[in-house]
Amino acid sequence: MKISExxxxxxxxxxxxxxxxxxxxVRRQAKTGLSCAAVDVPEGTFEIGPVGxxxxxxxxxxxxxxxxxxxxxxxxxxxxxxxxGWLRTHLFEFQDLPRRRSEIDDMVRWRLKKLLPVAxxxxxxxxxxxxxxxxNRRLLVLVGVERALAALEDAFESVGVSPGVxxxxxxxxxxxxxxxxxxxxxxHEEGFLSVLLLVEDQPRMVRTKPLAGNDWAVVxxxxxxxxxxxxxxxxxxxxMTVAASMEDAGLGEHxxxxxxxxxxxxxxxxxxxxxxxxxTAIRDRVGGHRLDPVVNVxxxxxx
Numbered sequence: 001m002k003i004s005e006x007x008x009x010x011x012x013x014x015x016x017x018x019x020x021x022x023x024x025x026v027r028r029q030a031k032t033g034l035s036c037a038a039v040d041v042p043e044g045t046f047e048i049g050p051v052g053x054x055x056x057x058x059x060x061x062x063x064x065x066x067x068x069x070x071x072x073x074x075x076x077x078x079x080x081x082x083x084x085g086w087l088r089t090h091l092f093e094f095q096d097l098p099r100r101r102s103e104i105d106d107m108v109r110w111r112l113k114k115l116l117p118v119a120x121x122x123x124x125x126x127x128x129x130x131x132x133x134x135x136n137r138r139l140l141v142l143v144g145v146e147r148a149l150a151a152l153e154d155a156f157e158s159v160g161v162s163p164g165v166x167x168x169x170x171x172x173x174x175x176x177x178x179x180x181x182x183x184x185x186x187x188h189e190e191g192f193l194s195v196l197l198l199v200e201d202q203p204r205m206v207r208t209k210p211l212a213g214n215d216w217a218v219v220x221x222x223x224x225x226x227x228x229x230x231x232x233x234x235x236x237x238x239x240m241t242v243a244a245s246m247e248d249a250g251l252g253e254h255x256x257x258x259x260x261x262x263x264x265x266x267x268x269x270x271x272x273x274x275x276x277x278x279x280t281a282i283r284d285r286v287g288g289h290r291l292d293p294v295v296n297v298x299x300x301x302x303x
Contacts, residue, residue, distance in 0.1 A: 012164050014078040015294035016068075017286075019189070020046050023064050024286050026294045027072040034295065037071040038286045039064055050117050053086040053148040058155050065159045077164050078156070079297045084168040085192035088116065088143040089206050093136045097129070108141055116143070124149050130202060140203050142168070165297075170194045170206070172293035173245040179268050180241045184230075186223070186255060188246045189289065193219055195226050197234075204234060216254040223258065243268040247289045 017024040024038035041064065047055040068074070092111055097104055108127060109120035116123070124146040130138035149166065156163050170187045182204075185196040188211075197205040209222050230236050242259050244267075246252035259265045283291055 011298050011300040012075060012077045012079050013298065014072070014074040014161075015298040016078055016080045017290040017294045018046075018080065019083045019290070020048065021190075022286055022290060023068060024290055024294070025068040025072050025074055025078075026291065026298060027074050028298050035072045036282045036286075036291065037068050038282065039068060048085070049145070051088055051123070052144055053082070053152070054145055055148055056151045056155065058151060058158075061155050062158055065155060065161070069159050069161060074161060076160055076162055078161050079294070080152070080156070080163045080166045081169055081172055081293045081297060082166060083189050083192065084170040084187060084194045084208065085189060085210075086144070087168050089168065089170065089194075089208065090115070090141045090143065091130075091203055091206050092139045092141055093133070094139065095136060097137045097139070104139070108139065112141075112143060118145070122146055140206075167297070168194075169245065169289070169293045170196050172296045174243045174268070174296070179243065180239075180266075182236055182240045183268070184226075184240050184242045184265075186242060186244045186246075188219070188244075188248060188251055190247055193222060195223070197230060197236075199236070204236070205230065214248045214251055216251060219251060219254070220258060227262075239264050239266060241266050241268050245289050245292065247287065 013028045015026050017026075019041070020043075021041055022038055023041050024036060026034055026036045029035055042060050045057050045060045045064075046053060090112075092108065094107065098107075104127060105125055108125055109123070112120045112123065122145060124144050126142040128140040130140060132138075144166075152166070153163055169189065170185060173185050173187050174183070181198065181200050183198040185194075185198065187194045187196075191211055193209045193211055195205075195207045196203060205226075207222075207226055211218060230240075242265050244252065244255055246255060256267065259267045
């Protein structure tokens with residue numbers, strides 16, 4: 001299954017962006033394009049733990065949802081884009097997979113037991129089977145704390161919104177344009193660096209690294225290790241296209257220069273979005289790293 005199949009089709013008319021600093025909503029209007037509203041999130045509304053989103057202060061969160069939902073007249077069905085660090089993403093390989101979903105989940109939870117510092121029974125899983133790789137079967141696995149995700153859904157439901165999909169930003173960076181393969185997606189958000197390799201729109205590698213600060217030397221070292229792994233362990237040679245979403249503008253400039261210095265890398269061309277916000281004030285205030293993934297999702301053009 002391709003990355004694009006993680007998302008529903010047709011896409012919802014409303015998309016939300018959430019993080020510890022800002023909540024934003026984008027509504028696709030039939031005649032007027034896109035409308036958007038955003039508010040600052042009070043400190044402590046979202047608690048982040050060792051495996052991502054840990055808990056929600058629903059009393060603080062609901063008024064934000066109500067205000068934004070009313071301001072753009074949001075639809076009852078919506079997509080929710082959250083920081084990549086709010087979930088955990090893994091690409092597992094197995095020699096064989098059972099047919100029953102419950103048995104697959106048991107195998108995944110056993111693997112997660114060795115990787116995450118929480119009880120696997122407290123986690124919610126989303127698994128997407130990938131095409132066989134020789135004798136092995138790959139699973140793309142998204143993991144979140146069940147209690148926190150349920151509270152997030154309950155808060156939305158309380159204002160009349162049903163989240164059709166909850167997805168991390170890393171999967172909504174590109175807009176589904178005809179970007180040459182292989183595609184290396186580099187995504188930065190405060191405290192987190194994520195790298196995703198897509199080959200013919202199929203995930204072949206996903207890496208996430210917590211960051212103590214916005215130190216380019218650390219990011220460059222991680223990118224160098226990633227390239228080495230792709231070349232040696234995955235045996236992928238030749239050129240690669242790089243698509244990026246960087247919250248820190250300074251890191252973004254460093255990344256552009258790094259791509260240009262690598263002979264085998266080419267920066268992805270910025271294709272005109274299929275849907276665009278009127279004016280730039282809201283995008284400048286909220287940040288493209290928040291709004292662009294939401295626009296990609298509701299435009300139906302996400303990898």
